[in-house]
Amino acid sequence: MGRRRRFAADTRGIEGLPVRLVIALVVGVASLSVMMNMLSGISGLAVTELDVQPEPEVVEPGDHTVEVSVVDPDGHTVSDATVIARGGSARLDGVETAATDEEGVAELELSPELRPNQRDGTVEFDVKPPAGGEYSDKRENTALLVVAE
The missing domain is CATH 2.60.40.10 (Immunoglobulins)
Structure with a gap:
């Protein structure tokens, strides 16, 4: 058998994590902005x-x-x-x-x-x-x- 890599020693998973979080945050904020804009245009909800x-x-x-x-x-x-x-x-x-x-x-x-x-x-x-x-x-x-x- 070859050398086994240990999960604790593998640092490759951490490299992509911050980039994925930033992308998810940007997409989430953009989606929220579009939804809020749609809701503010609806006057039927006002009483x-x-x-x-x-x-x-x-x-x-x-x-x-x-x-x-x-x-x-x-x-x-x-x-x-x-x-x-x-x-x-x-x-x-x-x-x-x-x-x-x-x-x-x-x-x-x-x-x-x-x-x-x-x-x-x-x-x-x-x-x-x-x-x-x-x-x-x-x-x-x-x-x-x-x-x-």
């Missing part, structure tokens, strides 16, 4: 969160007409959305709903009440975004503050 702006923002207990604007993060109003008012820490008799007009404003007739010895409370709003839009309402919206005299 815009909606919020409300009640006017007036503070009321006393009793009957009130409250205009609620539905807005996107840039402050632009959204039409054809449905606004739902529910009693938070202030009480409402049931749930009130209204749709926003072309200007993004919904009018709600609200009669909030406070419990005995309660100084203030809130009426909470939810928004059902218009169908077919890229809007959502996952976060808590601005509330209407009800303050006793």
